Amino acid sequence: MTATYRNPVLNADWSDPDVIRVGKDFYLTASTFTKVPGLPILHSRDLVNWTIIGHAVTSGYDDVRPGCGVWAPALRHHDGRFWIFYGDPDVGIYVVSAEDPRGPWTQPHVIKEGLGLIDPCPLWDDDGQAYLVHAWAKSRAGVKNRLTLHRMSPDAGKVLDEGTLIIDADLLPGYSTLEGPKLYKRDGAYWIFAPAGGVEQGWQSVFRAESIFGPYEDRIVLEQGSTDVNGPHQGGWVDTPSGEHWFMHFQDRGPYGRFVHLQPMTWNDGWPVMGADGEPVSGGRVPVPGGTPSAPATSDDFAGPELGLQWSWQANPGPSAWELRDGRLRLACVPGPEDLRQRPDVLGQRLPGDPCAVTTTFTLDGEGRAGLVVLGDTYAYVGLESTPDGPVLVCGDATPVPVESAPVTVGARVGDGALVTFLADTGAGLREVGTPFQATQGRWVGAVIGLFAAGDGTGQAIFDAFTVDIEKR
Template sequence: MSTYRNPVLNADWSDPDVIRVGDDFYLTVSTFTKVPGLPILHSRDLVNWTIIGHGVTSGYDDVRPGCGVWAPSLRHHDGRFWIFWGDPDVGIRWVSAADPRGPWSEPHVVKPGVGLIDPCPLWDDDGQAYLVHGWARSRAGVNNRLTVNRMAPDGSGVLDEGTLVIDADLLPGYRTLEGPKLYKRDGAYWIFAPAGGVEQGWQSVFRAESVFGPYEDRIVLAQGGTDVNGPHQGGWVDTPSGEHWFMHFQDRGPYGRVVHLQPMRWNGGWPVMGADGEPVAEAPVPVPGGEPAAPAASDDFAGPDLGMQWSWQANPDPSWWSVGEGKLRLACVPGPEDLRERPSVLGQRLPGEPCAVTTRLTLEGEGRAGLAVVGDTAAYVGLERAGDETVLVCGDMDPVSVQGPVTVGARIGDGALVTFFADTGDGPCQVGAPFQATQGRWVGAVLGLFAAGDGAGQAIFEAFTVDIER
């Protein structure tokens, strides 16, 4: 019998939700202000995943850390896929599609308001529809509570003011109750919701005979004696054979929120996750026979589009880039000097295990460009050109004059310590001082490519390669 090891998605796939439609599993995650957002992942066994599309293709025009697309819920109803999420500055929104690969509808606001987050719909057996959500203290002034609304079955809007169904301030030891997922099983209503914060929290479930409560609670997954801190916030899914599983995240700082898969069974009317409520390191693959797969990381830039692993830090302008024939061309466009604030940084998730990243870089005309690691702090290795001289730069190192293309790269070691290197023709050599990658605002660090300047120059990247060290 084949087994898997956790995490099954070892990178920043934050706040995952998962469903099964027939023999296929689909998953989506938070993306905040990254564009495109709401990636759609597909699997046949809950272990091997690939990216097949995105639910949203636009966002903010500037970088706004911690804003945008918060924890989503993915559902399939009436022949369509639905993704609900909370934008804490706008309200609860959704998109839908007949095909998870798209096209997806334009976002629709089902419940406007500030501080409304982490929504999840439920279409009941009698045709009624409901919506549960949490609250963000940073906007609403309150949190640690869950509200349920009646919702129009077509998702056009909510039908009442909402009912406070769980006030966790009244539950001993509870804090930061959020991320609810609403289900119905055997006539009972279930809210799966994490509490305690992302770094040290746990997963609870709540059960009631009415969707409006009263609910009784139980903690069903916690770190216990394992090294999996804060195991919580995810989705419950079953397999075609009738087994039950729970996917959740673990916060790993600069690596972001990596995704674990826990076996789940029912005992005495309550779910039991992992090994008697503690995360497992490995287990049998839920659906045997699947082909090994993982979200793309390397990119040969064959075109005509960017690989689905890439996203911009805010809305992109089509003039920023072109791709094809093995080359990504980035225009050296104006923007903030600080890479953390620059919309035109093209990034992808930092792998959750040691790896080496390389790309071949040519700088034509004036400007600067390079390979960066961006979180709450940022650093890069790259090229700068002013006048007739092109130089290799990295942190505080003395610039080195170069001619022609240069291979630049980074090795990300244990603890996300980054060592940059470059090859100007004599083999790869370390450049600059080691850099400690850091998490961003509720996200892990990203590997980024950028080009900056007054628009006169362009950077050409070839063969972006990510080699995982097993």
């Protein structure tokens, strides 16, 4: 029986994915903006079942800067090493590398400084020359809708020129916001796969030239058409050991973030054809048979020496903000902004794309407040807050409820459309509390669900296992 898959193959916020194959193994990375750690590394043997195996960037900004940090990366394997190039629109283009995708990775190195330099992608050519293409962010550079190519030192240490404008999409009818270029070479021709038109309503184009400096012909190869896959946007082309071709891209889903879809790809008259005659497919045959069902982790029993790889902080957490000990997660109620959106030490993970129920049991020890939060451009939480008369259960505008004994179980049920119902058990079973909350996306990211603690530094929240039950459809 032929194994089949359904899109999306990554049903959560894995923005701006890029994918490669090394031998029989596939690897994928994605944007993480100011989350810490950043640049997750995912592994698969069939392009459908994925697990997180590490991160390429382990630190970031000390403060929360929504929409900044690590933008659209390009993942490549060259000369026995894995390479990731990414843009920070406020600094420039960075590169990191590693012999093993699980790490350790080198510290980020700026290969080109400048504002608004985004979405870089390298190419090491057959003659030993190396190149780097990138797009532009108008919010920083004042220009967009164009792609610039640099000659690059083969060791990826620096660019060797000021750059050449190779595609000015202002000259192409109907084009806007050309970005996310991925540079390839096939049968002597140079190819740039790049989306345009914006993440919500755009399309995927490819550009072909006999010289890497152009001139380039263009063709739209994937667009929404009659499907419900809006976008479809930015991703990577990859082949299988048997020689088949596939394309992975994202779809913007508002509060859920950007989901990853897998499209079959063939060649016709020298051009790629994606999906079903240029429209996204809902699923199909698994590219490589024999894979083991898997998905990025969600639940965490906090029993390991490290946090699960699904977790990230909003920015660099303070050195005393957290600890794993005796099978529990301890978050210190450290001082910081009252607004949880501005706190680096909120620990979150991606919101599942299917309805789910999340629960955790915790104790608030000392002064402060702590609990379970759903956070995007807006946020809401259920948790405990200390008072002179003892801890109380708090949730939005609901009346605080005194807690007679610890620990307390809190949770959230996330339904269709990312509508959140908070739950709590103070001794009479898990019940709904507060009013439903509509989760909202953040700056270029989906909402996260996670844990927090805040206070004057004297208290701590001690969490038992964090459990996510996903309702599969």
